[in-house]
Every structure is written in structure tokens, then in C-alpha cells.
Amino acid sequence: MSIYNYLEVTAPCPHCGVVSTLNAEFRFGLRELTSYRVGDQLTWEGKGVRTPTHRPENGNFAGEAYAECPACGRDYWLNVRVEHDVIISYEVDADRPGYVKPDGAGEADA
Numbered sequence: 001m002s003i004y005n006y007l008e009v010t011a012p013c014p015h016c017g018v019v020s021t022l023n024a025e026f027r028f029g030l031r032e033l034t035s036y037r038v039g040d041q042l043t044w045e046g047k048g049v050r051t052p053t054h055r056p057e058n059g060n061f062a063g064e065a066y067a068e069c070p071a072c073g074r075d076y077w078l079n080v081r082v083e084h085d086v087i088i089s090y091e092v093d094a095d096r097p098g099y100v101k102p103d104g105a106g107e108a109d110a
């Protein structure tokens with residue numbers, strides 16, 4: 001079963017460049033459809049699906065989040081950093097391909 005959390009991000013889409021605020025999905029911490037923002041404390045422990053199984057050392061973790069651009073419909077990944085249990089930052093990982101393929105064959109990501 002695939003349960004995730006949400007992180008509210010405001011980021012430029014690596015495909016179309018439009019800056020959108022959206023809820024990216026991520027799969028770490030206690031996964032129970034919790035909505036987080038940067039600066040929020042992440043819950044690691046609890047009853048349910050946990051990734052990793054227990055709080056990482058010092059509450060530090062480097063994870064990823066998955067976003068779908070509301071402007072162009074394509075998807076992309078973000079790298080998310082947790083330090084001392086707090087979500088401190090995220091950044092678009094423009095090099096990592098999403099699942100949604102561009103329509104035009106031969107179209108290359110810059």
C-alpha cells in the first residue's frame with residue numbers, strides 16, 4: 001500500500017518554467033497523508049507505515065518528493081532535506097526524469 005505525505009512547495013517547473021505552489025508527495029517519516037510545510041517538524045514514529053522504520057540519527061534525513069506541474073501536467077522530483085526533525089529545504093532535481101513523457105518525440109529537456 002502506498003501512503004505518502006504532502007509537502008507544500010513553490011517551485012519552478014523544470015519543463016515549462018511556470019512557478020506553482022502545489023503539494024508534492026513524499027514517502028518518508030510516518031506516512032499518513034500529513035500535509036507539511038518547510039519549517040514543520042516531521043513525525044517519524046507512530047502506528048502505521050514508517051520510512052525509515054525508526055527516527056534517523058539526529059533526525060537528519062535526505063529524501064525526495066514527487067510533484068506534478070499544474071501548468072503543463074508533467075512531473076518532476078524535488079530533493080528534500082530534514083535536519084533535527086525539521087523540514088528545512090527543498091530544491092527541484094531537474095536532472096531526474098519524471099514518469100510523464102513529453103508528447104513530441106525527439107523533444108529533449110534542456
Ligand SMILES: [Zn+2]
Nearest residue numbers: 013016069072
Ligand atoms: Zn510545467
